[in-house]
Amino acid sequence: MIEIRGLAKSYGAHQALKDVTLSIRPGEFVVVLGPSGAGKSTLLRCINRLAQPTAGEIVVEGTPFRSSARDLRLLRRNVAMIFQQHNLVKRLSVLKNVLVGRMADLSPVLSCLQLFPEADVKIARHCLEQVAMSHKADSRADALSGGEQQRVGIARALAQQPKFMLADEPVASLDPKTSRIVLSYLKQSCKESNIAVLCNLHQIDYALEFGERIVGLSAGEVVYDGAPAGVSGDVIRRIYPGLDDPNVLDAAQRLTERRRAAAEAVIAAAAAEGRA
Numbered sequence: 001m002i003e004i005r006g007l008a009k010s011y012g013a014h015q016a017l018k019d020v021t022l023s024i025r026p027g028e029f030v031v032v033l034g035p036s037g038a039g040k041s042t043l044l045r046c047i048n049r050l051a052q053p054t055a056g057e058i059v060v061e062g063t064p065f066r067s068s069a070r071d072l073r074l075l076r077r078n079v080a081m082i083f084q085q086h087n088l089v090k091r092l093s094v095l096k097n098v099l100v101g102r103m104a105d106l107s108p109v110l111s112c113l114q115l116f117p118e119a120d121v122k123i124a125r126h127c128l129e130q131v132a133m134s135h136k137a138d139s140r141a142d143a144l145s146g147g148e149q150q151r152v153g154i155a156r157a158l159a160q161q162p163k164f165m166l167a168d169e170p171v172a173s174l175d176p177k178t179s180r181i182v183l184s185y186l187k188q189s190c191k192e193s194n195i196a197v198l199c200n201l202h203q204i205d206y207a208l209e210f211g212e213r214i215v216g217l218s219a220g221e222v223v224y225d226g227a228p229a230g231v232s233g234d235v236i237r238r239i240y241p242g243l244d245d246p247n248v249l250d251a252a253q254r255l256t257e258r259r260r261a262a263a264e265a266v267i268a269a270a271a272a273e274g275r276a
């Protein structure tokens, strides 16, 4: 369980986050939905301490974060991060990139020499299987497509064996078909490993399709926290002030139904290719 209590963050006079309170249960797939500038990235960055909150508390597994080096180490071990630009080491193989996720548990010497124990290699290979990328284990990371690189990014985060995964716009630079494949693997693999996910998205249809719970953020404030089924036109207008087309949500829901069927077919094909 991760609990965020009264979290606030200001940049000078600008309040990017205002009194955000959320509890995320193990294995839950939560989508943070909001327009550009709503504070989605700031929220994730405050949780993993890439940014220092101005106020509030974050409690991981019952232990409040206290800013000590030990707490920071524990936080980094328990909380993995997936970025929009996946940040793989281009010249390394896919497998070695995933093994980077094991480095926190490795002695500095072995880590420098890139000598990984067999048990870590086994974990990394399993994580590649979870995102159907085993067949590319020996390829260089820069020989992969954008969607494949993001699947390797997910495998690297899984290899860390975290309790929580923070994903900041993980599909922002991918086409719709690839976005769906990546989000499906993210959700499915985290479910298998009982990892809670907080995933920032700005696309309404993906949020409704993949989120088990939607947190709507607008101007730094939580304006909705609940099931996708409760996201009415009113809720959308609260999250996206100024957007007053009542048909937006209906359109998003229709798209969702159509695309879910298409996504299942594409994922089955990708998984079959992974096994081949």
Ligand SMILES: Nc1ncnc2c1ncn2[C@@H]1O[C@H](COP(=O)(O)OP(=O)(O)OP(=O)(O)O)[C@@H](O)[C@H]1O
Pocket: 011, 014, 016, 034, 035, 036, 037, 038, 039, 040, 041, 042, 043, 202
């Ligand atoms: N390092 C910073 N210094 C000053 N202002 C910042 C900084 N980081 C973010 N902000 C401001 O805080 C607000 C929230 O930014 P944030 O990046 O969290 O929004 P977001 O919802 O993730 O947006 P996007 O979807 O465009 O990434 C914005 O107004 C942004 O300009």
